[in-house]
Amino acid sequence: YLDTKKPKNYPPGPKWLPILGSALEVYKYRKKTGTLSLATNELAKKYGPVLGLRIGKDRIVFAYGFEAIREFLLKEELSGRPQGPFYELRTWGKRRGIMLTDEDFWQEQRRFVLRHLREFGFGSRNMSSLIEEEAEIMVNHIKKKIEDNHGWCEIRIDRLFGIHILNTLWTMMAGTRYSPEDKELKNLQIVLTELFANIDMGGTLFSHFPFLRYVAPEFSGYNMYIKTHMGIWKLLNEELRKHKETYNPEDLRDFMDVYLKMLDSPEKNETFTETQLLAICLDLFMAGSETTSKSLGYCFLYLLLNPQIQKKAQEEIDRVVGTDRLPCLNDRPQMQYTECIVLESLRMFTGRGFSIPHRALKDTTLQGYFIPKDTMLIATFNGTLLSDDSGWPEPEVFKPERFVKDEKIYKPENYLPFGIGRHRCMGETLAKANIFLITSSLLQNFNFSIPPGTPPPSTLSRDGATPGPQPFKAIVTLRQ
């Protein structure tokens, strides 16, 4: 806390004050720009693409720009995950799950999850039909609203997708599908979105200054953190209880059952525990629902702002799919323009956000700078996807055709919305399939427009652990 002297050759950044470290300077830029992502962007312009900070007790390095991010994410010595109460409280006081664990424990569990989720549809035909069903439920739900309201309805787009996205994941994990009107889950989603808006990828006040947890539990975000987790724990425990009651080793219904079978197996090693099963569910719940829903939020935000893009996609959908059935994943290769809308929406989402924090497992270097063991590192994707110096022409403009070259889909090397390296996202296939099928099914059936008399929705994101659009509404009408 009192350390104001930086380690030799530590990455450049604002000077360190006692206790606060560089927090004031970051706060100043954050206030000026509106988000932590834009603040690190400006700080990186001032100090360079490897930005060295200390916030409270934590040394934090932000990697900005493609070269720094690539070296960071591919370097094994930088593949740890942070330690400390903030990362342990969420999983009952021990580091558990896959999103915030590392080394052998993480490797074994990540491998197991990937292998077995595939059995229940991850990346297969089963996944396709599951999302198609969910998209159909969504379309019918909106049609009913329009019918009840005599021809049109107004929808809060930023809250439209949460439960449907969760359902596609949850059916594979626990065989459960929730109604879009389920009050408890709707509430949980809102609380989860609030939590994500109130913490940063680097932590929160009580993680950088742990004493605040005792002296100012409300102000430091501690109470909210615990309350949100208790809501999710309750849901997960209930699901686990039901599974244990009806479990039959001869008929494995979903991932939870497969994990329960592993727990019964004499060959299992000690990384497999019931708490770990709950922590995996918690991680996938958190990593999977907010990210995809918010990417869809950006997608529809830009479709509202660019009716001509909406129209062009609808022409493609009408030509390839027609009107007698909903789009399916098999249509994807013929629907290049819609596919590019997915890629562009992901650029807009991840381009405003960060990687999950990593930790240096030993003393090492990044772009020639010294990174001491246990330093936290975070990739700012703005510099590879969205900033003026990211290499994308007119980066702030939503332009699906930027991904087409010689009539084929083309993704430049610095397009990495799901990260790279050992911790690369586990849900890429599911996320892209969800965005593609939901966007195309909604556009096939409805027109979306800005409510008359209201200003166009802002493209400035709501700050937080994952970026999201500010709350916004659309008028939805039937196409035919």
Ligand code: HEM
């Ligand atoms: C639009 C949707 C999504 C985006 C843009 C996205 C992006 C990312 C990124 C950038 C990382 C961080 C890599 C790192 O820290 O090095 C990550 C990790 C992760 N994602 Fe996603 N993600 C999305 C959806 C999903 C979904 C649907 C799931 C659930 C199945 C998921 C599960 C995970 C997990 C478990 C990790 C941690 C992996 C590890 O540490 O080994 N993500 N994701």
